[in-house]
Structures are given as structure tokens and as C-alpha cells.
Amino acid sequence: MNDNHQLLSLNDAARLTSLSRSMLNRYRREGRFPRAVPLGEKRIAFVASEVRTWIADRIAARAA
Numbered sequence: 001m002n003d004n005h006q007l008l009s010l011n012d013a014a015r016l017t018s019l020s021r022s023m024l025n026r027y028r029r030e031g032r033f034p035r036a037v038p039l040g041e042k043r044i045a046f047v048a049s050e051v052r053t054w055i056a057d058r059i060a061a062r063a064a
Contacts, residue, residue: 005047006047006048006049007037007039007045007046007047007048008045008046008047008048008051009045010024010025010036010044010045010046013046013051016051016052016055017051017054017055033054034046034047034050034051034053034054
């Protein structure tokens with residue numbers, strides 16, 4: 001599957017980033033995390049490649 005089309009649930013994104021769901025939601029509100037894709041009335045997901053890029057950016061920032 002093309003990673004550009006792979007979606008991660010909020011739980012999967014939390015696991016992948018090692019952040020809690022509440023911290024991810026705070027980062028989302030602050031515009032500090034990739035925007036969610038609405039899937040339904042109460043369901044969202046995140047584009048996997050965008051989350052991986054966000055993680056890579058955090059890793060790169062520690063070297064600065």
C-alpha cells in the first residue's frame with residue numbers, strides 16, 4: 001500500500017509517537033501536529049507519512 005494513503009487511528013498515532021492521546025489532541029489544537037482526516041461523525045485518522053515526517057522533524061530538531 002502506498003504510504004501516502006495509509007491512515008493511522010488516534011491510538012496508532014499515539015503509539016507511534018510515544019505520546020498520549022490527550023497530548024496529541026493538545027498538539028492538534030495548537031497546530032503542532034498533522035491535521036486529521038475526518039472519517040465519520042466521531043472518527044478521525046492521520047496520514048501515516050505525515051506522522052512519520054513529524055517524527056523525523058522532531059529527531060532532526062534535537063541535533064540543532
